[in-house]
Amino acid sequence: MNKNLYQPVNAEIIDIIEESPTIKSFIVQPQESFKFDTGQFVELTLPGAGEAPFTPSSSPAQTDKMEITIMKAGRVTALLHDCNKGQKVGIRGPYGHGYPVEDFVGKEVYIVGGGVGLAPIRSLFLTLIDRIKDFKSVVCRYGAKTPADFIYKSMLFGQWQKIKGVDIKLTVDQSNGEWKDNIGVVTTILSPDDVNIENAVGVVCGPPIMMKFATIKLLEFGFKPEQIYLSMEKNMSCGFGKCGHCMLGKYYVCKDGPVFSYDMIKNYPNIWA
Amino acid sequence: MQTVFISQLKPLLDTVASQMDVYIPCKIKSHFVFSKYNSNTGNEVELNNIRACTPVKEFLFPLRELAAIFPEPLVPKEIKPFAIFGLKDCDLRSIEILDKVFTEKDFEDPFYINRRKNMFIISSDCFDPGQSCICNLLSGKPFAGKGYDLNISKVNVGFIVEVGSEKGENFITKNSSIFTKAGEDILAERENNRAETQKQLEEQNDEYKLDAPVHEIVQQSYESDVFDQEASTCVECQACTRVCPTCHCFYLYDTKQKDYFGKMKMWDSCMRLSYARVAGGENPRKVLGDRLRHRFMHKFSYFLERYGIDMCVGCGRCVDAEAGKVDIRRVIKKLNEELNVKAK
Ligand SMILES: Cc1cc2nc3c(=O)[nH]c(=O)nc-3n(C[C@H](O)[C@H](O)[C@H](O)COP(=O)(O)OP(=O)(O)OC[C@H]3O[C@@H](n4cnc5c(N)ncnc54)[C@H](O)[C@@H]3O)c2cc1C
Ligand code: SF4
Numbered sequence: 001m002n003k004n005l006y007q008p009v010n011a012e013i014i015d016i017i018e019e020s021p022t023i024k025s026f027i028v029q030p031q032e033s034f035k036f037d038t039g040q041f042v043e044l045t046l047p048g049a050g051e052a053p054f055t056p057s058s059s060p061a062q063t064d065k066m067e068i069t070i071m072k073a074g075r076v077t078a079l080l081h082d083c084n085k086g087q088k089v090g091i092r093g094p095y096g097h098g099y100p101v102e103d104f105v106g107k108e109v110y111i112v113g114g115g116v117g118l119a120p121i122r123s124l125f126l127t128l129i130d131r132i133k134d135f136k137s138v139v140c141r142y143g144a145k146t147p148a149d150f151i152y153k154s155m156l157f158g159q160w161q162k163i164k165g166v167d168i169k170l171t172v173d174q175s176n177g178e179w180k181d182n183i184g185v186v187t188t189i190l191s192p193d194d195v196n197i198e199n200a201v202g203v204v205c206g207p208p209i210m211m212k213f214a215t216i217k218l219l220e221f222g223f224k225p226e227q228i229y230l231s232m233e234k235n236m237s238c239g240f241g242k243c244g245h246c247m248l249g250k251y252y253v254c255k256d257g258p259v260f261s262y263d264m265i266k267n268y269p270n271i272w273a
Numbered sequence: 274m275q276t277v278f279i280s281q282l283k284p285l286l287d288t289v290a291s292q293m294d295v296y297i298p299c300k301i302k303s304h305f306v307f308s309k310y311n312s313n314t315g316n317e318v319e320l321n322n323i324r325a326c327t328p329v330k331e332f333l334f335p336l337r338e339l340a341a342i343f344p345e346p347l348v349p350k351e352i353k354p355f356a357i358f359g360l361k362d363c364d365l366r367s368i369e370i371l372d373k374v375f376t377e378k379d380f381e382d383p384f385y386i387n388r389r390k391n392m393f394i395i396s397s398d399c400f401d402p403g404q405s406c407i408c409n410l411l412s413g414k415p416f417a418g419k420g421y422d423l424n425i426s427k428v429n430v431g432f433i434v435e436v437g438s439e440k441g442e443n444f445i446t447k448n449s450s451i452f453t454k455a456g457e458d459i460l461a462e463r464e465n466n467r468a469e470t471q472k473q474l475e476e477q478n479d480e481y482k483l484d485a486p487v488h489e490i491v492q493q494s495y496e497s498d499v500f501d502q503e504a505s506t507c508v509e510c511q512a513c514t515r516v517c518p519t520c521h522c523f524y525l526y527d528t529k530q531k532d533y534f535g536k537m538k539m540w541d542s543c544m545r546l547s548y549a550r551v552a553g554g555e556n557p558r559k560v561l562g563d564r565l566r567h568r569f570m571h572k573f574s575y576f577l578e579r580y581g582i583d584m585c586v587g588c589g590r591c592v593d594a595e596a597g598k599v600d601i602r603r604v605i606k607k608l609n610e611e612l613n614v615k616a617k
């Protein structure tokens with residue numbers, strides 16, 4: 001006893017990648033090796049300033065450092081965006097339940113993402129392509145506001161597209177003229193023919209409004225609620241089921257989630273808020 | 274376990290105080306608040322008839338505490354044993370509820386556990402229940418059932434001291450010289466007193482009597498408009514959740530001190546508007562009625578489902594504290610009546 005669960009592990013930001021005008025990826029190196037499952041999250045502390053939950057976007061196979069992709073969304077995230085390489089930070093976690101990757105084996109994994117929602121999905125994606133033969137296919141549909149807002153551009157437009165068993169389609173809400181692909185919200189590039197729904201799982205992550213409409217679409221296609229996995233964003237503080245902030249009905253999203261199958265939460269009102 | 278007798282409280286308190294700090298409820302007008310016992314003041318100790326107006330959670334989970342520091346980590350320190358005197362059954366049951374949360378095996382709160390381990394509990398029977406006491410509607414009793422080290426029952430000639438734990442047993446054995454045997458007659462008197470108080474409570478709360486257990490009523494009322502109606506007078510003072518001995522929401526925030534950075538843990542309230550707000554402004558409980566509904570659902574549905582007990586002990590503190598006059602007794606009664614109308 002006497003282990004202090006509120007005490008973060010000391011860590012350092014060793015590199016920063018500008019992904020888009022509002023999103024940066026931070027390479028964070030903890031003082032001790034740090035294990036997590038894909039889809040689990042951490043609480044990142046900027047000492048003296050504040051703390052916020054993020055899902056690492058790197059592969060769980062890497063335990064000496066992790067990548068955290070952060071959208072500037074408010075007070076703490078803005079302060080993080082102002083940080084430079086060498087900044088000391090703290091990490092608590094990992095917390096919650098991530099994606100049940102073993103349950104995806106042999107199936108078609110249908111991933112629908114929007115905005116910074118691609119961050120947790122990238123970690124899942126890296127986990128899946130590491131053992132791509134275990135899955136029937138990985139189908140990814142991703143939307144950004146404008147072409148400039150895509151994150152992980154080099155991978156998204158290059159390397160990942162070439163992997164056998166992977167099918168990626170992209171869309172933007174507004175074009176900048178050079179964009180040759182689809183224009184429209186992400187649900188406009190979803191088609192019931194993308195996967196064999198009987199043998200598929202849906203994974204949805206993004207802004208609340210996008211999650212809502214993508215989930216409705218998948219249900220229309222014939223996905224069963226238990227076939228759809230959602231990573232829920234709620235206000236969080238402790239991360240381990242005590243402080244109460246993240247409650248969604250009887251669930252502590254931090255501890256019982258943040259990944260839920262839709263059937264677990266569908267009967268609660270305001271789940272998308 | 275032993276049951277003994279002592280004619281005055283002072284020698285008992287002085288003995289405990291010689292070994293550790295003791296907090297006792299002191300009367301301020303008609304309320305009791307805890308303060309540190311000082312044997313030198315020589316005041317006659319008055320046994321509190323009901324619970325103090327402040328919740329016992331303060332001793333285990335303070336309003337604000339330092340939870341972590343940078344860059345050197347904060348290692349929780351052992352604390353000195355301390356005693357609390359005059360806790361009531363509702364207080365003990367609130368500790369049982371907090372224990373479920375903070376001592377849960379997967380995530381143990383070291384600060385809570387340190388205090389809890391070192392807390393010596395001297396409870397006592399209630400007499401003259403307060404206007405807002407409704408423990409009898411929430412499977413409580415006006416005398417301690419379990420969870421105490423020692424329990425005091427006032428009788429005509431003095432006080433019966435009953436042991437409830439090994440810690441209490443050791444204390445009595447070690448200090449046996451100040452106690453005498455408790456005779457059958459005073460034990461019978463205690464049973465009478467207890468039955469009398471229980472009866473008084475039941476009579477007093479007759480108007481709030483329900484047709485089913487509270488949790489069954491609340492669980493069937495998710496859609497009820499009563500929460501919105503009742504919230505209309507709420508002034509969002511959050512006092513209900515602060516004085517509640519079972520509410521345990523908190524918030525972690527970071528501070529900059531002269532020579533270190535600190536992470537503080539502070540009480541929070543689910544009745545606060547931005548409590549559940551996320552970046553971007555979405556908020557699942559923007560409307561006050563939804564927050565009131567959540568407070569009730571957490572207490573009588575979600576907590577019960579997870580931990581197997583209601584998260585309300587019926588101490589009535591929220592009733593006393595409410596500036597906006599949201600009365601838990603009335604809310605539950607209204608829900609009950611609404612269900613009865615629906616059933617017809
Ligand atoms: C499981 C999970 C995973 C996530 N993963 C990612 C990710 O990978 N990438 C990403 O970009 N985002 C992610 N998010 C979202 C991210 O956590 C939020 O964008 C972040 O918390 C915003 O914090 P902020 O302080 O910048 O925003 P703000 O809008 O300033 O605050 C956000 C919340 O914190 C509360 N708050 C902040 N400061 C205070 C204060 N001083 N007092 C009281 N309340 C305060 C607010 O009430 C608000 O609800 C994730 C969220 C969750 C729950
Ligand atoms: S609620 Fe019951 S146990 Fe608590 S002080 Fe009142 S009578 Fe005593």
Ligand code: FES
Nearest residue numbers: 237239242244254
């Ligand atoms: S974040 Fe504290 S309970 Fe979930």
